[in-house]
Amino acid sequence: MVDDRADETEGQHANTSRRTFLKATGAATATAGVGTGAVSAASEDREGKEGHTDIEAMLSELTLEQKVGQMTQVDVGTFDPDSTEIPDSFGVETLGEYFSELELGSIISGGASPPTFDAEETVMGINALQEYNLENSEHSIPFLWGVDALHGNTLLAGSTSFPQRINMGATRDIETIEDAARHTADSAAAMGAHWTFAPTTDLQRDPRWGRFYEGITEDPTYLGEVSKARVRGLESNDRLCSTVKHFGAYSIPENGNDRAHARTSMRDLRTSLLPPYRTALEAEPKTVMVNSGAVNGKPAHASEWLLTQMLRERYGFDGLVVSDYDDFYRMLSNHDYTDSFRRAVKEGLNAGVDMYMIGNGGEAPGPAEFIETTVSLVEDGEISMECLDESVRRVLELKAELGLFEEPTVDPSEIHSVLGGAQEESERLAEESMVLLKNEDALPLSGDENVLLTGPGYDPVLDIENRFLIRHGGWTLGWQGVQEGAPTEGGPRPRGETITEAVEGSLDGELTHVPTDFRAQPYNPETSDANGDFGFTDEQEEEVREAAGSADAVVVILGEGPHNEGFGDRDELALDPAQRELVAAIEEEAPDTPVVGVVLAGSPRGGAETFDSLDAVVFAGQPGSDGGRAVAGTLLGENNPSGKLAFNWPESVGKVPNNYDAYPPLDDQEPLYAFGHGLSYTDFEYSDLSVAPGSVSDPASTPTVTASVDVENTGDEAGEHIVEVYNTQSFGSVLQPNRRLLGYERVELGSGESATVELDLDLSALEVVPGDVPGILPKVVEAGEYELSVGEETTALTVEDAGSITDDRPAIGFDPDADGDDYSAVVEFLRGLGR
Numbered sequence: 046m047v048d049d050r051a052d053e054t055e056g057q058h059a060n061t062s063r064r065t066f067l068k069a070t071g072a073a074t075a076t077a078g079v080g081t082g083a084v085s086a087a088s089e090d091r092e093g094k095e096g097h098t099d100i101e102a103m104l105s106e107l108t109l110e111q112k113v114g115q116m117t118q119v120d121v122g123t124f125d126p127d128s129t130e131i132p133d134s135f136g137v138e139t140l141g142e143y144f145s146e147l148e149l150g151s152i153i154s155g156g157a158s159p160p161t162f163d164a165e166e167t168v169m170g171i172n173a174l175q176e177y178n179l180e181n182s183e184h185s186i187p188f189l190w191g192v193d194a195l196h197g198n199t200l201l202a203g204s205t206s207f208p209q210r211i212n213m214g215a216t217r218d219i220e221t222i223e224d225a226a227r228h229t230a231d232s233a234a235a236m237g238a239h240w241t242f243a244p245t246t247d248l249q250r251d252p253r254w255g256r257f258y259e260g261i262t263e264d265p266t267y268l269g270e271v272s273k274a275r276v277r278g279l280e281s282n283d284r285l286c287s288t289v290k291h292f293g294a295y296s297i298p299e300n301g302n303d304r305a306h307a308r309t310s311m312r313d314l315r316t317s318l319l320p321p322y323r324t325a326l327e328a329e330p331k332t333v334m335v336n337s338g339a340v341n342g343k344p345a346h347a348s349e350w351l352l353t354q355m356l357r358e359r360y361g362f363d364g365l366v367v368s369d370y371d372d373f374y375r376m377l378s379n380h381d382y383t384d385s386f387r388r389a390v391k392e393g394l395n396a397g398v399d400m401y402m403i404g405n406g407g408e409a410p411g412p413a414e415f416i417e418t419t420v421s422l423v424e425d426g427e428i429s430m431e432c433l434d435e436s437v438r439r440v441l442e443l444k445a446e447l448g449l450f451e452e453p454t455v456d457p458s459e460i461h462s463v464l465g466g467a468q469e470e471s472e473r474l475a476e477e478s479m480v481l482l483k484n485e486d487a488l489p490l491s492g493d494e495n496v497l498l499t500g501p502g503y504d505p506v507l508d509i510e511n512r513f514l515i516r517h518g519g520w521t522l523g524w525q526g527v528q529e530g531a532p533t534e535g536g537p538r539p540r541g542e543t544i545t546e547a548v549e550g551s552l553d554g555e556l557t558h559v560p561t562d563f564r565a566q567p568y569n570p571e572t573s574d575a576n577g578d579f580g581f582t583d584e585q586e587e588e589v590r591e592a593a594g595s596a597d598a599v600v601v602i603l604g605e606g607p608h609n610e611g612f613g614d615r616d617e618l619a620l621d622p623a624q625r626e627l628v629a630a631i632e633e634e635a636p637d638t639p640v641v642g643v644v645l646a647g648s649p650r651g652g653a654e655t656f657d658s659l660d661a662v663v664f665a666g667q668p669g670s671d672g673g674r675a676v677a678g679t680l681l682g683e684n685n686p687s688g689k690l691a692f693n694w695p696e697s698v699g700k701v702p703n704n705y706d707a708y709p710p711l712d713d714q715e716p717l718y719a720f721g722h723g724l725s726y727t728d729f730e731y732s733d734l735s736v737a738p739g740s741v742s743d744p745a746s747t748p749t750v751t752a753s754v755d756v757e758n759t760g761d762e763a764g765e766h767i768v769e770v771y772n773t774q775s776f777g778s779v780l781q782p783n784r785r786l787l788g789y790e791r792v793e794l795g796s797g798e799s800a801t802v803e804l805d806l807d808l809s810a811l812e813v814v815p816g817d818v819p820g821i822l823p824k825v826v827e828a829g830e831y832e833l834s835v836g837e838e839t840t841a842l843t844v845e846d847a848g849s850i851t852d853d854r855p856a857i858g859f860d861p862d863a864d865g866d867d868y869s870a871v872v873e874f875l876r877g878l879g880r
């Protein structure tokens with residue numbers, strides 16, 4: 046098919062379009078042997094090994110600027126830099142030049158914002174654009190379309206919006222998370238996408254950061270395992286590739302400000318921040334995206350240590366590395382690292398980036414400038430041709446692996462059979478992610494009560510109910526949440542039922558609903574601490590007081606608006622004052638009525654100042670399409686909550702960072718709710734904890750042991766329960782984290798039932814970087830005695846000799862004699878320290 050297209054297009058262009066571009070960029074060099082004659086000759090030879098397209102032949106046909114074109118990716122949602130409107134189609138008229146002129150390798154619809162949210166229009170649009178590309182570009186190389194399908198294929202109306210990542214973490218249900226990813230892959234591929242920029246594998250560390258909700262957990266081992274499963278799921282469809290992002294250490298920006306510099310240590314990088322990516326890479330994702338920030342004084346995009354030495358040489362990644370949005374330019378605009386775009390491009394490509402993602406227009410250089418700059422860098426010998434070819438090869442290989450040369454377009458009928466599916470998985474994850482933080486006999490409701498349901502959920506300007514925005518969160522039919530937080534009545538939505546509808550459907554008593562003011566203003570930094578404008582008008586107060594006075598129970602929704610990236614950064618974790626006034630009014634009006642808070646948020650929002658006034662609190666996170674059902678089911682006892690926090694809920698913002706695996710001392714660091722906290726409507730008791738083998742002579746050869754514990758449901762309700770084994774005490778040559786999660790298992794037990802639960806414990810979670818401050822020695826599980834705990838039950842595991850499980854080599858980068866032998870250089874280095 047490629048041959049045919051190449052033959053058809055050969056000569057047609059007479060290189061006019063290319064000339065226009067060359068004029069525009071001033072670039073004029075073609076690589077040896079390239080020209081229309083060479084194109085057709087080499088084209089005949091394209092079907093190479095294993096039926097795959099002959100990449101080398103193709104590579105040899107491309108001019109230098111065409112090669113760089115393949116390394117270029119552009120956001121099509123923002124094609125017109127003067128317009129903030131999303132184009133209403135894929136517009137061959139507006140986008141066509143990307144292919145006929147620049148032969149771009151890839152386009153994206155960043156921010157879950159395709160030109161249209163309509164499934165059919167999207168598929169037809171992308172097919173038409175691809176066909177245009179194949180007909181009008183000189184080499185007819187199909188483009189890759191990348192999207193942010195991050196919690197479902199949430200680019201289309203009617204899609205299933207799975208619970209956000211903060212919810213996924215609470216489930217400890219890797220299997221269902223993988224199933225959800227599989228559905229996402231099928232839906233995104235049927236839509237015509239080839240690439241999703243998931244899974245986010247950035248370790249939760251700071252709830253002030255606007256992307257906290259995208260983290261799964263603050264436990265590195267659990268995060269790695271979930272991310273690995275998501276890679277498997279997302280790449281289960283041959284037409285879609287995943288992206289492990291944002292490599293590495295993106296999640297600890299100073300002050301919680303997105304894309305600020307990350308100050309960390311070699312020990313912390315090697316123990317906590319990088320291991321989740323390493324584990325995810327075991328599933329062989331086809332691509333990796335780079336951290337937009339800077340780490341220890343170096344922009345990640347310019348870090349050869351991160352992108353080549355660690356990622357490729359140490360972790361063995363051989364796929365494609367894509368930059369994040371405009372991030373070569375961000376070295377100038379954000380990091381003040383250089384004032385030269387040319388230098389930024391040079392450092393980025395030499396460090397290991399294969400494809401440059403270009404966003405918004407505005408100040409940032411567009412594709413023509415990137416191509417021109419790179420061409421001139423190669424011509425001047427500042428980027429080698431080998432380096433460039435390697436990147437282009439990766440782009441072309443990715444296209445071949447995804448079958449784009451054989452089938453560049455998709456069957457438009459497929460999307461309808463998959464859109465909005467996997468409801469069972471979505472419901473399961475939503476239910477499993479409900480975390481009951483507090484319950485003083487207020488829950489579950491019997492269902493016979495007359496209930497007042499209130500809390501943010503009404504947009505006073507648009508005059509519509511809008512609580513669903515909070516339920517879905519960011520990356521849902523828009524970057525900052527549905528249509529950037531300004532939905533129209535009846536406008537496009539993911540599939541789903543609201544909390545109000547679901548409660549109404551299940552309650553036998555009467556429901557009074559008084560939504561209070563909430564305006565999503567995601568781009569307004571003034572409101573970003575609360576992630577929205579919240580209000581409690583006099584009329585609403587009157588209605589709330591009247592209804593509360595006669596209600597048998599009050600359910601008050603609390604939390605924060607949808608948000609994303611820097612616009613979501615917050616300096617506060619306490620709830621917005623209007624929400625606190627609402628709680629105070631209910632408390633005053635109905636002091637003896639049970640009041641239940643449901644927190645819908647992407648961070649640990651709220652503290653004792655509000656929760657002390659509530660009789661029960663459910664953390665529902667951002668539970669997505671089936672979150673309405675899950676919340677209603679939890680309130681009414683149809684779902685016995687089983688979610689467990691996968692991060693510490695700090696007492697207040699002043700206690701941040703407040704990580705569960707912090708080093709001692711932990712005085713004054715007690716969280717409000719600890720990692721692993723989550724109540725149930727029944728009780729579980731443990732006994733007979735043991736571990737086998739109880740002693741491990743070498744963790745390298747015995748990386749897993751098995752714990753066994755008896756669990757009994759001693760309460761009156763059936764329920765699911767997550768049994769967790771932690772390491773709670775150990776000593777070594779360096780500080781040991783306060784607690785480390787070693788294994789977890791979900792069990793389901795009827796009232797009075799018990800079971801013996803066996804759990805595999807991953808000893809790599811016990812690895813530390815021994816040695817002094819530099820933190821450069823090989824990681825090991827040190828010899829010693831490790832206390833293991835399940836609830837109050839404890840036992841001990843003995844490690845006789847230290848051993849490495851995940852990596853027995855010292856840190857990279859200590860090779861001053863440049864002989865490629867890090868270890869001897871480390872020895873020298875340590876000797877030097879001793880002198």
Ligand code: NOJ
Nearest residue numbers: 154155156193242369370
């Ligand atoms: C910037 C974000 O950091 C990244 O996660 C996302 O995939 C890209 N934009 C594309 O939208």
